[in-house]
Amino acid sequence: MKVLVTAKRVIDPYVKVRVKSDGTGVETANIKMTINPFCEIAVEQAVRMKEAGIVTEIVVVSIGTIQCQETIRTAMAMGADRGILVEMAEEAQPLAVAKLLKAIIDKEQPRLVIMGKQAIDDDSNQCGQMVAALLGWPQATHISNVTINGDSAEITREIDGGLEKLTVNLPAVVTADLRLNEPRYVTLPNIMKAKKKPLENIKPDALGVDVKPRLKTLKVEEPAKRSSGVKVADVKELVNKLKTEARVL
Amino acid sequence: MSSYVAPLKDMLFVINELAGLDDVSKLPGCEEVNAELVEAVLGEAAKFAQEVLEPLNRVGDQEGSTLANHVVTSPPGFKAAYQQFTAAGWNGLGGLSEYGGQGLPHIVSNPVQEMWNSSNMAFCLCPMLTSGVMEALAHHASGDLLQRYLPKLNAGEWTGTMNLTEPQAGSDLAAIRAKAVPSGNNGEHYKISGTKIFITWGEHDMVDNIVHLVLARLPDAPEGVKGISLFVVPKFLPNADGTPGTRNDVKCVSIEHKLGIHASPTCVMQYGDAGGATGYLVGEPNRGLEYMFTMMNHARLAVGLEGVAVAERAYQHALDYAKTRVQGREVGQRSGDRVTIIHHPDVRRMLMSMKSQIEAMRALAYLAAATLDKAKHHPDVAEKRRSQALIDLLIPVVKAWCTEQCVEIASTGVQIHGGMGFVEETGAAQYLRDARITTIYEGTTGIQANDLVGRKVGYEKGATALAVIAEMRKTAAALSSGELANVGKSLSGAIDALEDATRWIVDNFQKNPNAVYAVAVPYLKLFGTVGGGWMMARAAEVAQRKRGEPGADTVFYDTKLTTARFYCEHLLPQAAAFRQTVVSGADSVMALAESQF
Numbered sequence: 001m002k003v004l005v006t007a008k009r010v011i012d013p014y015v016k017v018r019v020k021s022d023g024t025g026v027e028t029a030n031i032k033m034t035i036n037p038f039c040e041i042a043v044e045q046a047v048r049m050k051e052a053g054i055v056t057e058i059v060v061v062s063i064g065t066i067q068c069q070e071t072i073r074t075a076m077a078m079g080a081d082r083g084i085l086v087e088m089a090e091e092a093q094p095l096a097v098a099k100l101l102k103a104i105i106d107k108e109q110p111r112l113v114i115m116g117k118q119a120i121d122d123d124s125n126q127c128g129q130m131v132a133a134l135l136g137w138p139q140a141t142h143i144s145n146v147t148i149n150g151d152s153a154e155i156t157r158e159i160d161g162g163l164e165k166l167t168v169n170l171p172a173v174v175t176a177d178l179r180l181n182e183p184r185y186v187t188l189p190n191i192m193k194a195k196k197k198p199l200e201n202i203k204p205d206a207l208g209v210d211v212k213p214r215l216k217t218l219k220v221e222e223p224a225k226r227s228s229g230v231k232v233a234d235v236k237e238l239v240n241k242l243k244t245e246a247r248v249l
Numbered sequence: 250m251s252s253y254v255a256p257l258k259d260m261l262f263v264i265n266e267l268a269g270l271d272d273v274s275k276l277p278g279c280e281e282v283n284a285e286l287v288e289a290v291l292g293e294a295a296k297f298a299q300e301v302l303e304p305l306n307r308v309g310d311q312e313g314s315t316l317a318n319h320v321v322t323s324p325p326g327f328k329a330a331y332q333q334f335t336a337a338g339w340n341g342l343g344g345l346s347e348y349g350g351q352g353l354p355h356i357v358s359n360p361v362q363e364m365w366n367s368s369n370m371a372f373c374l375c376p377m378l379t380s381g382v383m384e385a386l387a388h389h390a391s392g393d394l395l396q397r398y399l400p401k402l403n404a405g406e407w408t409g410t411m412n413l414t415e416p417q418a419g420s421d422l423a424a425i426r427a428k429a430v431p432s433g434n435n436g437e438h439y440k441i442s443g444t445k446i447f448i449t450w451g452e453h454d455m456v457d458n459i460v461h462l463v464l465a466r467l468p469d470a471p472e473g474v475k476g477i478s479l480f481v482v483p484k485f486l487p488n489a490d491g492t493p494g495t496r497n498d499v500k501c502v503s504i505e506h507k508l509g510i511h512a513s514p515t516c517v518m519q520y521g522d523a524g525g526a527t528g529y530l531v532g533e534p535n536r537g538l539e540y541m542f543t544m545m546n547h548a549r550l551a552v553g554l555e556g557v558a559v560a561e562r563a564y565q566h567a568l569d570y571a572k573t574r575v576q577g578r579e580v581g582q583r584s585g586d587r588v589t590i591i592h593h594p595d596v597r598r599m600l601m602s603m604k605s606q607i608e609a610m611r612a613l614a615y616l617a618a619a620t621l622d623k624a625k626h627h628p629d630v631a632e633k634r635r636s637q638a639l640i641d642l643l644i645p646v647v648k649a650w651c652t653e654q655c656v657e658i659a660s661t662g663v664q665i666h667g668g669m670g671f672v673e674e675t676g677a678a679q680y681l682r683d684a685r686i687t688t689i690y691e692g693t694t695g696i697q698a699n700d701l702v703g704r705k706v707g708y709e710k711g712a713t714a715l716a717v718i719a720e721m722r723k724t725a726a727a728l729s730s731g732e733l734a735n736v737g738k739s740l741s742g743a744i745d746a747l748e749d750a751t752r753w754i755v756d757n758f759q760k761n762p763n764a765v766y767a768v769a770v771p772y773l774k775l776f777g778t779v780g781g782g783w784m785m786a787r788a789a790e791v792a793q794r795k796r797g798e799p800g801a802d803t804v805f806y807d808t809k810l811t812t813a814r815f816y817c818e819h820l821l822p823q824a825a826a827f828r829q830t831v832v833s834g835a836d837s838v839m840a841l842a843e844s845q846f
Contacts, residue, residue: 188339
């Protein structure tokens with residue numbers, strides 16, 4: 001079966017993020033970028049399923065600037081078979097991304113779509129759900145395990161107080177949580193091989209999708225600095241403070 | 250405690266702008282290499298170095314490798330990391346593609362090696378030795394040995410060692426005594442016996458088999474360096490199917506207690522206690538030392554890179570401390586908040602000194618890497634020869650200068666930590682201890698300097714050195730006016746000093762060799778200091794040109810410009826002093842009678 005995975009290019013999680021001086025967003029120029037860690041888990045899952053003989057082809061999709069090719073190459077070095085870049089310079093907002101993905105999925109007809117549960121830049125956690133809704137497919141989000149069982153998939157989700165087990169019919173959209181797997185280190189031979197794998201570049205127009213931003217960012221600012229703590233004399237004072245100052249009790 | 254972050258931006262800048270990746274990509278066999286591939290390879294290597302090798306550096310130092318009953322146990326975590334390392338294919342980075350390697354040129358493999366060494370030098374020595382053995386076999390061994398050993402070594406399933414030194418034969422390998430006696434039905438193999446010392450990773454538990462390259466004498470061999478042959482002696486004789494078979498008559502009898510690189514077992518290897526270890530001749534008899542010397546540039550460049558690498562790591566460690574340690578107020582302030590020590594001018598000076606020298610060392614080492622690639626692959630015979638002459642000149646400079654500066658830089662790293670640097674707990678001392686071997690093995694600084702003034706400058710009457718000096722002058726001339734005029738001026742003065750000293754070496758080489766060798770090390774340091782200044786001036790020129798481009802990384806380029814200026818103001822002035830020592834300091838070196846000491 002064919003699997004489609006998505007790979008977003010984000011600021012490297014180990015880089016200290018800085019807000020632009022004009023408050024319009026965060027600095028991304030000349031900063032180390034990488035594949036979104038949850039997307040990396042999604043790719044890893046697809047590769048493991050291919051290694052297990054369940055999956056025959058893995059298509060990886062990224063949306064954004066031409067530099068997203070590097071992100072796709074990373075996914076292909078991990079084991080994805082071919083890549084599709086939807087190249088656009090403007091901000092790719094969740095709904096536009098979902099519509100673009102739907103258009104590609106209509107064309108590619110995968111049995112399973114694996115996405116990261118969210119991207120670590122905006123933490124929107126919307127695309128997977130929107131894609132499933134637009135396609136009219138079942139969805140299982142934040143999964144920590146998946147087993148393919150003929151025409152359905154057994155899913156495990158980590159929820160408060162335990163594990164939730166679900167069965168979804170295929171085709172379906174699933175989104176990967178942190179503990180789904182631990183992504184591999186890319187091997188040197190596979191970096192070399194990834195260079196030769198096919199990578200298609202298409203524009204949103206060609207997919208007939210309007211990607212005009214619908215959300216407006218008013219302002220981005222640094223979170224307030226944490227003020228220093230105080231020492232309380234006893235439990236009574238602590239409870240009192242939690243009630244009156246923190247207002248959490 | 251800091252953790253290593255590979256300086257990818259500077260590495261890529263040096264590879265692309267100073268070492269000349271474009272030129273290397275045009276060489277036959279290197280067509281696959283481009284900026285995108287280099288970035289991908291370096292990016293993944295950085296991840297591996299930071300996440301797998303770096304966390305083992307400290308435990309490796311503290312616990313070290315241990316020996317019991319001729320079995321060496323590597324520090325906790327090393328075996329698993331080695332398996333990950335080979336599974337990820339890193340062992341075959343520069344290896345021949347026909348035996349499963351990736352065949353990537355030095356301009357790619359050396360920066361990757363820098364990362365391995367920064368994160369865990371003691372670990373890195375094991376694959377480094379393996380790659381040396383692969384190189385030796387690839388050049389000099391014949392069909393069967395190649396087929397039997399190279400694929401295993403390339404995959405890292407087996408590791409390799411170099412057995413040169415004996416107790417009485419250190420820098421002077423002519424004194425080697427290990428014996429090889431023809432054996433087998435048709436004399437197809439040899440019985441090897443003798444003792445070899447200082448064998449890095451000579452015995453360990455990370456792989457199933459170890460392939461020793463051993464220098465030994467045949468029964469009829471002539472005296473001295475022309476009577477030494479090279480043999481392959483496997484720990485286990487391989488079966489026909491390639492699996493390790495009979496245990497060979499070679500064992501580790503002790504490991505050294507060392508100042509640094511504790512994780513790397515430095516073994517005393519005993520051959521032939523039970524009648525002789527089975528060995529196979531590599532190439533022709535009596536040419537062993539010559540074969541070893543063909544790998545020398547490769548090995549010495551690798552050690553020079555260790556210098557760059559450990560210096561970088563020591564710098565990152567000291568920088569982290571300087572940014573977090575709060576002590577005192579800013580100069581001139583009597584009240585107000587106490588500040589981190591990076592606010593203090595002398596701490597700044599130390600950090601700048603470390604940073605600017607490391608960047609200069611990296612640039613010179615990567616230039617050497619690209620030159621080595623051209624010397625190997627260039628299709629034009631004249632250009633190939635020119636590159637070979639240049640690399641022969643650069644190697645002793647890169648090896649000795651980068652490692653000598655590394656020791657100084659690692660020592661400065663300890664200094665920045667103050668008293669806490671002297672305490673092992675902070676980890677600063679390990680870099681100094683690890684660095685200390687780099688000026689010694691693969692030819693001491695003295696040996697490198699003798700090689701430079703003798704074989705490289707003296708014998709050819711300074712031809713290549715003066716050609717490099719002419720190249721340096723082009724850079725200085727291009728910077729003679731405009732915003733970088735001060736950089737150009739200071740480089741120009743340093744080049745004058747280097748040229749003077751070079752001409753003095755050439756003039757005195759025949760008539761007064763003792764005088765020349767007496768100031769060989771100051772001459773080498775002069776060469777390194779000015780060579781580094783040349784690289785920094787070129788870096789400044791590129792930074793100045795690129796900083797105005799749209800979307801340019803102005804922070805990086807501005808930092809580079811200031812770092813180059815610091816180098817010109819604080820390091821290049823040393824050139825005049827080195828020159829003075831070279832041209833007028835030789836007499837006093839040899840003036841005392843031995844009894845006066």
